[in-house]
Amino acid sequence: MEIGQQYGFETLAIHAGNEPDPTTGAVVPPIYATSTYKQDGVGGLRNGYEYSRSANPTRTALEECLAAIEGGKRGFAFASGLAAEDTLIRSLCVPGDHVVFPDDAYGGTFRLFSKVLGAWGVEMSPAAVTHPEAIRAAIRPGKTKVVWLETPTNPLLNVADIAIVAQIAHDAGALLVVDNTFASPYLQQPLELGADVVVHSTTKYMGGHSDVVGGALIVRDAELADKIAFHQNAIGAVAGPFDSWLVLRGIKTLGVRMDRHSDNAEKVVEFLQRHSAVTSVLYPGVEGHPGHDTAAKQMKRFGGIVSFRVTGGEQHALDICNKAEVFTLGESLGGVESLIEHPGKMTHASVAGTPLEVPADLIRLSVGIETIDDLLHDLDRALA
Template identity: 75%
Template structure:
């Protein structure tokens, strides 16, 4: 008998953790809207469940699916991406530890480290994650506990060499965390490249329809997975069953959606690069992007996020964001609809005045799956 090949990503997205319901045969996992479970005697859990903060079958389905998609051994679902990050930091750091952050990290991540974790003695140091030698030099054995990566970064789409940085961090006893929200597990597999933990805002591409808020952690280390699960239960910022169901639904179409996001973004990035009103385009799919070759090596495709600088300056960038009709002015990203925003005044306002401050003339696009000609016409009108 021939051996069945390992299932592909698209198959795992539809089936991992999602066997038909044994009672009814329903092919879609039910939403277990329950807080507690009848027990088989005192201390005798029924199928491992006792209370939905500790575990819920709908959440289990999502966690198993995410673990499979990221090639991990343990997945954990949270109420938001920042809840996942907070739980992770509280689990793997102690007072006095240092975390290296991208020097253009997501504003919410920076805010959490600078305004919350710093109060408990966790320091954060910004580093250029696209410079592996500089990051390696910044790692202080015995002090640097975590090397935190975004790749591509938010919002400047910088590319970090996950394999090289993982090797450097591990040699100094540090843990490597990769926020894989922009790339998604379909385009990039950080755990296979050497990272220890993957972080997601499942609000974004995993959910894919701008109708849910959630987060996730996935690890390749079973012991670390157990520690994270203990913290998840102790801290309690878990994803509710309906939110888990929505993310599971979104994951089923992640591959086909990402193919369209990427195809549209490639066309728009090339168009922006030739536009007289645009000073600079940040998109790793452009051959002129300094991280293009590395992105091509460690990613399946280049993603649906684009940032660009408006030649006429900050006010022109703000005005352009307000003139689009198909691109919706709004925060967040990764939904089927296209979004536009001004990071300096919106998603990254919290880094204003810091080493992570973004250019004032920067515009960020989350390219959706609409007809690309319509998106180009909308941007052309907005840019004048």
Template identity: 65%
Template sequence: MSEGFNTRAIHAGQTPDPTTGAVIPPLYQSTTYAQDGIGGLRNGYEYGRGTNPTRDALQDQLAALEGGAHAYSFSSGLAAEDALIRALLAPGDHIVLGNDAYGGTYRLINKVLSAWGITNAAVDMSDVGALTRAIAAGNTKMVWLETPSNPMMKISDIAAVAQAAHDAGAWLVVDNTFASPYLQQPLALGADIVVHSTTKYIGGHSDAVGGAVILNDDAAAEKIGFIQFAVGAVSAPMEAWLTTRGLKTLGVRMDRHSSNAMAVAKWLRDQPAVENVLYPGLEDHPGHDLAKAQMKDFGGMVSVSFKGGEAAARKVAESTRVFTLAESLGGVESLMNYPSEMTHASVKGTELAVPENLLRLSVGIEDLEDLIADLQQALDQL
């Protein structure tokens, strides 16, 4: 019998400790492991950069939840992305990514990896025709997709994008951070590789930075594993343990994030100061039907633009009390972000620039009435 998501989240990689029977496996902080003679490794453990039981448990958990055969845990989401690209691409290769991709991803590809010889094109990934033309224009070896996208909340057809990528002989990588494996399964929809900033919904408590790569291809996995070991940007044992703990409650948290976000989005839509609300759960969102088809629910991220322009957005961002003005997303607490000057400052002046009247809300799991009251008092400041 196939186990359900929440059962796998709680039990995958979590065999009770064989020595004591502890239900929660211990945290292994050791950097090195005793050998039974030269080369006599115990269960493959030698040195902490290469292997660690706590990190291994997290990797088993991630693979089980994304439906992948292999998972690798890194020190951050960007470390995971960098390792993935260096493992599978070579100087001269071309990447197509969304024209509203996360600013850090674009900076990595356009600024850091460009010096290594990687080129890129940014297109509207919800337009498969535009994607196909961009692929044809370059030596494209990888297509990089966010859906929902950050922060414009665009929805792209994963299966259609996968077909376009595969027709060109390119890998399809899906950044599944916004949706989480609970709400969306990119590998089952045709993606080759899934990446996460586990700092966000997977960890869920804003206390552990990390990243992950999950895939099925054995040869590609071997290359990524080599880079993980050789370069060494691995998740530390404590961060891996905290991420595992957070991941066990992902399903119940995402249910609450989604229901709160839907209510907040509907409330914001009715406010006179609001120009537009971007949330795929709203029926007037251009990607609503597609999101409904390929996601279990619509998630906890809401973006909102204001009629009063930049000044209004800044005023609201600096007036909330329950929503904390901060970077990041996906924790149990609600966060407010001004992308133009915060998470997406690195893309100002490019085609990926975020509108200056837009705020991104990471809607937490607090009482809904308190979230609405907080937004109301902030809007009253306008």
């Protein structure tokens, strides 16, 4: 399949990078469990392959698929989402540079920027993703190289207007990076809206089955792609062949899974809005949500992540998490099974005491694709 042709999302998800094997006709790419390749003479690569840190055919298939479904020029697969983020910043910044960072973001990303990249010399300033003027005010002329967004954010489900923030970043000579993990490329296309780089934890919706850890970058500029390719090889945190194969397999059903995740999440939101123990529901699909109109404009649907706050403070929130049964108590998200967690004690413990600290009474759900009545009954019992 010629990736440049205009196929629909589901067709690209199934076929891009998945050319039938020329020898056997196998419709699923093989797992190339090899570290090195026979050379066609000294310095002569065989079809671009020499060593699997630099390139591996299974990873190539995944990277081609990633680029196709995000509408990018080139995709890159990494060992984890944080490995992708670290490689990206080291590709774009040097010590002394500055990044505008979300005021609501995944705790692991905040830890990477504040503890690791900060020690390296890259400075960051949190800014409210929902207020473009706050982002503009946080930019340091001549020093800001990257504006970083999550949208929807993790875990408060805030929504940024990607097109507006892209213009602000570009006016300042900076690049816009969008973490598209919560939405997935099925629901949102940041590159089309003006972003320069899309980030994914492919552990989540891309893989979709809680059986692989991975990350990805997708870019729309060839020169930037070459820079990232150099750093991907030089730093070396690449996705292995089996992990690449698992993510590639997961992507094939991404569209149908995201529709079911969204269906179930909408029904969970309706249930939570009616429950007396719930003080607020954070979900972009709710009409009263401050980011609802923006999300409706730039997303196909509103996704499978739901956060909510409860009466009784932190202890009640912890009790609810511990009482759930169909919702498994666990970190991560985006798998076919439903998960429940307490961000303040789990995924976002690293932001405690910072401007990104999350409410103690907050619970985050990753709504899976189980029978919806079972999910609602489980929540009703846990909230009782």
